[in-house]
Structure formats: C-alpha cells, structure tokens
Amino acid sequence: MATTTxxxxxxxxxxxxxxxxxxxxMNLYKGGTTATGLDELNYHRALIPTGTNFVxxxxxxxxxxxxxxxxxxxxxxxxxxxxxxxSIRSEVIGRLYAGDWMFIPYSDATxxxxxxxxxxxxxxxxxxxxxxxxxxxxxxxxxxxxTLLTHTAS
Amino acid sequence: MATTTxxxxxxxxxxxxxxxSISNTATLYTAGTDTGITETTGLSRKKxxxxxxxxxxxxGLAGSQMADVTADKSCKVYIKNMNERGDGTKYxxxxxxxxxxxxxxxxxxxxxxxxxxxNKDVDIQTYDASGADATETTLEYTVFFE
Numbered sequence: 001m002a003t004t005t006x007x008x009x010x011x012x013x014x015x016x017x018x019x020x021x022x023x024x025x026m027n028l029y030k031g032g033t034t035a036t037g038l039d040e041l042n043y044h045r046a047l048i049p050t051g052t053n054f055v056x057x058x059x060x061x062x063x064x065x066x067x068x069x070x071x072x073x074x075x076x077x078x079x080x081x082x083x084x085x086x087s088i089r090s091e092v093i094g095r096l097y098a099g100d101w102m103f104i105p106y107s108d109a110t111x112x113x114x115x116x117x118x119x120x121x122x123x124x125x126x127x128x129x130x131x132x133x134x135x136x137x138x139x140x141x142x143x144x145x146x147t148l149l150t151h152t153a154s
Numbered sequence: 155m156a157t158t159t160x161x162x163x164x165x166x167x168x169x170x171x172x173x174x175s176i177s178n179t180a181t182l183y184t185a186g187t188d189t190g191i192t193e194t195t196g197l198s199r200k201k202x203x204x205x206x207x208x209x210x211x212x213x214g215l216a217g218s219q220m221a222d223v224t225a226d227k228s229c230k231v232y233i234k235n236m237n238e239r240g241d242g243t244k245y246x247x248x249x250x251x252x253x254x255x256x257x258x259x260x261x262x263x264x265x266x267x268x269x270x271x272x273n274k275d276v277d278i279q280t281y282d283a284s285g286a287d288a289t290e291t292t293l294e295y296t297v298f299f300e
Contacts, residue, residue, distance in 0.1 A: 004166035004174070008265055010232065010296075012158035015194060020158065022197065022296070024234050024263040031259070032283070033242045041169050067257060072164060074178055081186045086267070091253040091274075094229065094267025100180045102266040103162055105248065105256025124254075140164065140176065 001037040004028040004142060006070070006103060030144050031068030038068070043140045045076075048084060048130040056086075057126040057141055059108050064124075066144035067107040071126060074101035076136040084137060085129045096137075106141070155190040158182040158298060160230065160265060184300040185228040195219055195297045199236075202278075202293075205286035207252070211268070211276035211297065222299060223270030229299040231276065234263035236292040243283035246291055250274055257281075268297075 005027055012020040028038045048054060056073070063069055075084055077098040086093045086102065096102060108124045128137065164176040182191040202208065211220050211231065223229045235246050239260035246258045251274050258264060268276065280291050 002169035004169050007163040009161040015156040015158050026262050080188050089253050091250050092269045094269045101178050104264050104266050107256045109254035
C-alpha cells in the first residue's frame with residue numbers, strides 16, 4: 001500500500017473581521033478499510049479544445065466496485081475569463097476558471113441501464129468542456145483499479 | 155475586495171517509483187475577473203442522524219445565501235466529514251440534484267466549484283456497509299460566493 005495525503009489550506013486576512021485560516025489533511029484510503037492506502041494513480045495534462053463536451057474520466061465497473069476514488073483537476077490557463085465546465089453524468093458540478101482547482105471523491109455511482117457506450121450501466125463519466133478559449137488542464141485520479149479494455153486489432 | 159486563497163498539496167513518497175508532490179494555490183475571484191470574492195457563509199458545523207437524504211446547501215430556499223449561486227457566478231464549496239474513519243465502511247454521499255458525486259469517509263474533505271441553479275442543491279446521505287444509515291455524523295462546511 002501507499003501513503004498519499006491531500007492537504008487543503010484556506011486563508012484570508014481580509015474576507016472576515018478576523019483572519020480565516022483553515023487546514024484539513026486526509027489520507028487517501030481504499031474504501032472499506034481502516035487504513036489501507038490507495039496505490040494506483042493516473043496523472044494527465046491535456047489541451048481541451050473549446051466548444052465540445054469531452055469525457056475526461058471514463059466510468060468503469062472497477063471504479064464503481066471500488067468506489068473510493070479521488071479526482072483532482074486544475075485549469076492551467078492564465079486569462080481570468082477562460083473556464084471549463086466540469087460535469088458528472090448529466091449534472092454540472094461547476095466552472096473552473098483559470099487557476100482554479102477542485103478535489104472531489106468519485107464513486108462512479110451506478111444506475112441500472114447499460115448501453116453500448118456505457119458498459120457498466122452507470123454512465124458516470126466525468127466530462128469537461130472549455131469555454132471562451134481552449135484550456136490546458138491537469139488532472140489526477142487516485143483509485144483502486146480501473147477496468148482494463150481488451151485490445152482488439154482493427 | 156478581499157484576498158482569499160485555497161491551496162492544495164497532494165503528496166506521496168511511495169505511490170509511484172518517484173515521489174509525488176503537487177501543490178497549487180487558487181485565489182478565489184468572482185467569475186471571469188481578478189476581483190476577490192467578498193461573501194462567505196463562514197465555517198458551519200452540522201450534526202445529523204438520519205438515514206434519509208437531506209439538503210445541505212439549498213439553492214431553492216428563497217432569500218437564502220445559496221439562492222444567489224448561479225452558473226455565471228463564482229462559488230466554491232468545502233465540506234469535511236468530521237467523523238472518525240472507523241472500519242472504513244461509513245460514508246456521507248455528496249450529491250448534486252440527487253446525482254452522486256462521491257463519498258466522504260470519516261476524515262475526508264472536498265473542495266469544488268458549484269454552479270447552483272434550480273434543483274441543483276447539494277445533498278447528503280449517510281451509509282454503512284449494509285445501506286442507508288442513521289449514525290450521527292458531523293460535517294463542517296463553508297461556501298465562498300458572489
């Protein structure tokens with residue numbers, strides 16, 4: 001097993017009357033375990049062309065079976081008007097403007113209906129769409145196994 | 155305007171052959187500007203003991219702070235499950251419009267942008283290994299918005 005930590009620090013000297021200083025640290029563990037660390041990782045950097053909603057992280061039966069996964073996404077653009085819309089299934093989570101990041105648990109939760117583009121029947125892809133301009137993003141997923149696709153020569 | 159920052163650090167010495175160290179700081183701006191966000195709910199703490207799904211952040215509550223959150227405005231949400239991890243089977247499911255995003259086990263936190271909008275509330279439901287569970291759970295959360 002691996003030991004991976006995620007730490008958040010929120011701070012502001014002038015948002016409130018008093019200083020805001022909040023820190024939270026967590027270990028990334030496998031679901032259903034007391035302290036067994038996740039030991040698989042994907043880390044990507046990608047250019048997201050504007051105008052199309054792309055699948056960023058594809059759902060899979062393994063991600064759902066081991067439903068303790070964590071996803072980090074950051075928009076690396078620098079123009080403050082550039083943003084990406086991040087959604088899961090058909091639901092928009094929110095917009096990441098230039099420099100913004102997000103860190104969420106990802107359970108790839110199931111629905112019952114499987115389809116040709118949805119082999120496990122959950123259709124819980126994480127999707128992303130760039131607006132205004134193409135966006136460079138970096139994203140990581142810490143997980144406990146993905147479904148590997150059998151190679152088919154075409 | 156105010157200056158509020160959110161810094162994430164992801165680190166591991168052994169998840170890969172080489173050490174992993176990712177750190178980034180975001181300044182919380184209003185949408186599409188470099189003007190700092192000036193509104194927040196402040197840090198909130200909520201205890202509950204119900205097996206039913208309930209609304210944590212209610213966009214549909216007229217006149218509430220969350221009613222101001224819409225897709226074209228900037229909003230960031232922080233939620234932490236303050237419970238002990240225990241055997242690792244109890245968790246709080248985080249949902250938007252009843253679509254599950256992920257599961258916060260005891261000690262886990264999340265930070266994400268939220269578009270809000272009609273019926274796009276942030277909902278919570280707690281589970282254990284056998285299903286929906288009414289064990290008392292404590293969440294801390296805060297929202298930054300414009």
